[in-house]
Amino acid sequence: MTIRRSKFGWRDTVTESLSAIAQRPVRAMLTALGTLLGVGAFVATIGLAETARAQVSSRFDALKATEVRIEDAAPDGTNPFPDDVSQRLQRLNGINHAGIRFTLPDNGTLQPRTTASRLDSRRTMIPVIGAQPGALLAALPIVHVGRLYDDFHERRAERVAIVGRAAAVQLGLTRVDNQPAVFINDIAYTVIGILDEVRRSPDLLLAIVIPVSSATRDFRTNGATYSVLIDTQPGAAQLAGAQAPRALRPDNPQRLQALVPQDPKLLRNQVSSDVTNLFLALSGLALLIGTIAIANATLLNVIDRRGEIGLRRALGAKRSHIGRQITVEAALVGVVAGVAGASVGVICVVAFSATHGWTTTIAFSNILAAPAIGLVTGAIAGLIPAVRASRTPPADTLRG
Amino acid sequence: MNPSAMVGDVPVVAVDAISKVFDGPPQVVALKASTFEIGRGEFVAVTGPSGSGKTTLLSLLGLLDSPTLGHYFLNGLDVAGLSDSDRAGARAHQIGFVFQAFHLIGHRTVVENVELGLLYQGISKRERQRRALEVIGQVGLTSRQGGLCSQLSGGEKQRVAIARAVVRQPALLLCDEPTGNLDTESSNVVLNLLQQLHSGGLTVVVITHNPIVAASAKRNLRISDGVLSELGEHLS
Numbered sequence: 031m032t033i034r035r036s037k038f039g040w041r042d043t044v045t046e047s048l049s050a051i052a053q054r055p056v057r058a059m060l061t062a063l064g065t066l067l068g069v070g071a072f073v074a075t076i077g078l079a080e081t082a083r084a085q086v087s088s089r090f091d092a093l094k095a096t097e098v099r100i101e102d103a104a105p106d107g108t109n110p111f112p113d114d115v116s117q118r119l120q121r122l123n124g125i126n127h128a129g130i131r132f133t134l135p136d137n138g139t140l141q142p143r144t145t146a147s148r149l150d151s152r153r154t155m156i157p158v159i160g161a162q163p164g165a166l167l168a169a170l171p172i173v174h175v176g177r178l179y180d181d182f183h184e185r186r187a188e189r190v191a192i193v194g195r196a197a198a199v200q201l202g203l204t205r206v207d208n209q210p211a212v213f214i215n216d217i218a219y220t221v222i223g224i225l226d227e228v229r230r231s232p233d234l235l236l237a238i239v240i241p242v243s244s245a246t247r248d249f250r251t252n253g254a255t256y257s258v259l260i261d262t263q264p265g266a267a268q269l270a271g272a273q274a275p276r277a278l279r280p281d282n283p284q285r286l287q288a289l290v291p292q293d294p295k296l297l298r299n300q301v302s303s304d305v306t307n308l309f310l311a312l313s314g315l316a317l318l319i320g321t322i323a324i325a326n327a328t329l330l331n332v333i334d335r336r337g338e339i340g341l342r343r344a345l346g347a348k349r350s351h352i353g354r355q356i357t358v359e360a361a362l363v364g365v366v367a368g369v370a371g372a373s374v375g376v377i378c379v380v381a382f383s384a385t386h387g388w389t390t391t392i393a394f395s396n397i398l399a400a401p402a403i404g405l406v407t408g409a410i411a412g413l414i415p416a417v418r419a420s421r422t423p424p425a426d427t428l429r430g
Numbered sequence: 431m432n433p434s435a436m437v438g439d440v441p442v443v444a445v446d447a448i449s450k451v452f453d454g455p456p457q458v459v460a461l462k463a464s465t466f467e468i469g470r471g472e473f474v475a476v477t478g479p480s481g482s483g484k485t486t487l488l489s490l491l492g493l494l495d496s497p498t499l500g501h502y503f504l505n506g507l508d509v510a511g512l513s514d515s516d517r518a519g520a521r522a523h524q525i526g527f528v529f530q531a532f533h534l535i536g537h538r539t540v541v542e543n544v545e546l547g548l549l550y551q552g553i554s555k556r557e558r559q560r561r562a563l564e565v566i567g568q569v570g571l572t573s574r575q576g577g578l579c580s581q582l583s584g585g586e587k588q589r590v591a592i593a594r595a596v597v598r599q600p601a602l603l604l605c606d607e608p609t610g611n612l613d614t615e616s617s618n619v620v621l622n623l624l625q626q627l628h629s630g631g632l633t634v635v636v637i638t639h640n641p642i643v644a645a646s647a648k649r650n651l652r653i654s655d656g657v658l659s660e661l662g663e664h665l666s
Contacts, residue, residue, distance in 0.1 A: 033512070036522040037552030046549075053537045341533040344494060345594075346522020346550035348515050425489035428529055428606075 038351040047359040054331070058363055061327035064320030065367035065407050066374065069400045071316045073375025075309035077392040081383050084391050095291050096126075097168075097230055098271045100258040100278065103287040107253045109246075110285050111278055115258055116164035116181075118277050124266025128274075129164025130242050131231075132254040133157050140249070142214050142238055144201045156197050157237040158214055160245030160254075166192065168261035169231040174198075176206035176223030179241055187243035191219040194235035198224045201238075212238055217248050231259060267291060317407055320367065324411035328360045332419040339419050340427030349420035356416040357409055364408020365401050372400035440506040442602050442633045443468035443491060448500030448510070449656075450486050460486040463500060464658040466651070468635065470601075473628040475647035476637045483656040484637045485606060491635065492525050492604045493517040505601055522550040526595030530607035532587040536580035540571055540590050543579050547594040565597040566590075569623060585616025592623055596632065603627065605636040609643055621646055 051058045102110045111130050112118065119128035134140060134157070142156045163180050171178065179190045191212055193203055203210055203221060211218040219240055228234050245251065258278070262270045271290035275283040332339070339352055376392060383390040443466075450461040460483045468474055478484050489495040490502065493509060496517075502510045509520055526547070534543050544562035545555075553561075566575050569589040574582065579590060588608060595603055605624065609617035621643055628634050628648075638644055652659050 033507070033509075033516045033519045034523045035552075036515070036518040036550045038550055039552070042549060042555075049538065053535075337531075337533055338535060341546075342550075343518070344492065344521060344527045344533075345546060346518050348518040348550075350515075351518075351550065423495075425485075425494040428494070428527075428531075428533060429485055 036346045036348050036351070038347060038354070043351075043355055043358050044362070047355055047362055050335075050355075050359050051362060057327065057331070058366070061324055062363050062367035062370065064323030065317065065364050065404055065411075066320070066371040068313060068317030068320040068407070069368045069371025069404050070374035070378070071371075072310070072313040072403065073372050073392075073396060073400050074378040075306065075313050075375075076396045077375060077379035077390070078382060079306040079309065080391045080393065080396075081379060081388055085386075085388050095267050096262045096264055097291060098260040098262060098267050098274065099289040100260065100274050101287050101289060102256055103285055105255055109251070109254075109256050111256055111258060115278060116162060119164075119258075119260060119270075119274060122270060122273050122277060124263040125270050126261045126263060127164045127167035128258060128260040129162030129166065129168060130256060130258055131159060131161040131165040132242075132245075132251070132256045133159050133237075134245060134249050134251065135253040140215050142201070142212055144203060144210060144212050156200060157233070158245070158249075159234065159237045159239045160242040160251070161234075161239050161259075162242050165259045166234075166239060168259040169234055170229035170261065171225050171234070172227040172229075174224045174226030175204075176221070178223055184241045184243050187241060187247050189217065189219045189244055189248070190222045190241065192223045192225060192234075192239040193221050194225045194237050194239070195227075196236045197238055214238065214240075215249065219244075230261075317403070321407050321411045324360055324363060324367075324408055325414055328356065328363075328412055328415040329418060331359075332356060332415045332422075335419075336422055336427045339422045340424040343422070343424035344428060352422070353416040353420035356419045357412040360412025360415065361405050361409040364404035364406070364411070366404070367408070368401035368404020371404065372397050375400070439470050441467040441469050441503070442472075442505055443635075444503035444506075445491075446501040446503070448490060448497045448502055450483075450490060450495070451498040459656050461490070461497075461653075461658070462656040465500075466658065466660070468602075468633060470633055471628070471631050472649060473625070473634045473647045474636070474649045474651060475644040476635065476651045476653060477639065477644050478653035482653045484653055486656075487653060487658070488604050488606050488635070488637050491602070492527060493521050518550070523598070524601040526598060526600035526603045528588070528591050528595050528603065528605040528608045530610040532584075532591045532611075534579040534587055534590055534594075536578065538579060540566060540575045540577055540579060540582070540593075543590055544593045544597050547597040551598060561597050562593070565593045568596075569593045583616070584612050585619050588612060588616070588620050589623060592620070592627075596627060601633060603632055603634045605634065605638075607638055607640075608636060609638065609640050617642070 116129050119125050140158055142158060163184055166178055174195060178192060183190050193201060201212060203224060206221050206223060210221045212221055225235060260270055260274065267290050271288035274288055275286035279285050342352060376397060379392055380390050446465050447463040449463045452458040452460055476484055476487060490497050497510050501508050504520060504524060541559065541562050544566055545558040548558040548561060563575065566572055569592060571586060571589055574586060579587060609620055612620060624634055625646060636643055636647060644650055
């Protein structure tokens with residue numbers, strides 16, 4: 031006679047495991063709680079990181095990451111830029127506005143004033159800035175009253191001026207419909223607009239801004255520091271910074287130096303990576319606690335079920351069959367916890383995004399990974415109880 | 431021993447100087463060297479006082495435990511030195527158990543509990559169910575087949591346990607105090623069932639304190655202080 035082998039297929043293993051879990055649903059739920067929180071924290075962390083990354087992106091791109099400055103690498107007091115800066119740079123991809131700007135050297139001769147000046151004009155050191163219309167637009171200004179000057183004024187070297195909000199207070203200007211004049215070195219410039227706000231180059235709010243062509247005609251510009259201010263489309267700053275010097279000075283691009291912000295992608299990734307790592311560590315901790323919770327509950331379950339385990343051994347189960355069933359039970363609890371945790375995590379991300387007016391961004395693969403994480407967590411947690419169960423001596427458990 | 435049962439046949443159980451010692455402290459000799467055979471189709475009762483070694487003997491015969499010394503031939507194969515895996519295989523296909531405490535899974539139905547007897551034989555779910563329903567009919571529980579075992583009476587539970595044991599068509603049915611938790615009426619029902627199974631050719635070994643059960647067996651073994659004897663005759 032030969033010994034026929036004991037068999038216990040995977041299908042039966044899963045069926046028996048599900049039946050055992052269904053026998054104590056409340057205990058299974060409580061067992062799953064730790065892993066649920068861990069997986070939930072994982073999904074929420076990843077989801078919030080992705081969502082926040084999108085927000086960080088839009089904010090970085092909208093302000094810092096769309097600003098490029100071109101400066102004179104070897105300033106000698108002369109203008110290193112061609113007159114058609116705006117036209118040359120507009121030909122490059124991703125550039126919205128660009129133009130020269132410089133501050134007129136003032137040794138006390140400019141003495142800007144109006145007839146309504148509140149302060150003694152001799153003590154008033156309001157800077158005068160020469161800026162092409164493109165530079166003005168690149169500062170992203172908001173006009174309080176009046177308007178900005180444009181290429182027409184620049185081309186014809188019109189004596190027009192824009193006054194920053196703070197400078198307007200000093201000069202006693204509140205309106206422009208009466209075409210007030212500001213006297214710069216006794217040359218009258220018609221104020222056509224007052225700036226309320228600028229999103230970059232805040233020095234404009236303290237200054238009188240006039241066309242570059244007018245400034246170079248009417249005043250001494252030797253010793254001025256010239257620069258070009260560029261407003262780019264999101265993501266174009268790096269490329270604009272690389273191309274602009276050659277576009278402006280193909281004969282001597284080394285003369286110009288481009289100041290570009292840190293690559294927003296790198297900065298963004300760095301920031302979000304730090305945050306994500308922190309939260310992933312917390313998720314890992316929660317998962318560890320969940321694993322221990324499952325292991326502990328499964329161990330208690332095994333002790334509770336010594337009679338059943340002994341019976342199964344008497345019916346022909348091998349030690350490996352018992353161990354496998356206990357492991358699968360723990361893994362299935364982990365899967366359930368993973369699915370529930372993924373749901374909780376997604377709900378958290380959606381709720382958080384909604385309260386902040388953000389667009390929820392979660393990769394579907396991360397949601398799908400949650401049950402797998404639960405499965406692995408449960409399976410690991412089930413190993414020790416499984417070994418314990420497989421070593422249960424059947425003869426002892428079946429007495430009485 | 432019933433010699434007629436041995437004629438031209440290998441005994442279902444052949445035990446040669448088998449003994450079991452539990453390591454201490456203190457060391458306990460649960461079964462002293464015993465030699466006996468049980469032929470195919472026999473109905474044997476093993477009696478003895480509590481702690482005499484009856485359940486140890488049943489565990490050894492049922493391959494739930496290994497002897498310290500000696501040989502145990504089950505259907506002619508020496509199983510004393512088999513691996514745990516092979517012993518599980520032998521249990522799955524050749525031995526049926528009935529316990530005093532029934533050991534049913536209460537939250538499962540009668541059919542599901544009986545099917546458990548076939549779970550480790552590698553039989554399909556459909557076939558397991560078919561065989562289970564057939565045996566449930568034989569033990570008179572068809573009307574309760576869909577009910578939960580936790581809702582059955584003691585006698586019904588033991589009949590389910592017997593069905594679970596015999597559904598696998600074992601060579602040897604081992605019963606440990608099968609009427610120990612039952613009233614007289616239920617005990618009679620269970621005893622009649624065991625006798626029916628024996629009449630059908632099944633080899634039955636019953637460990638019991640119940641003199642009625644012992645009297646209904648064709649052969650009686652007595653164990654006392656780990657020493658096995660047959661109707662007063664010392665077996666060693």
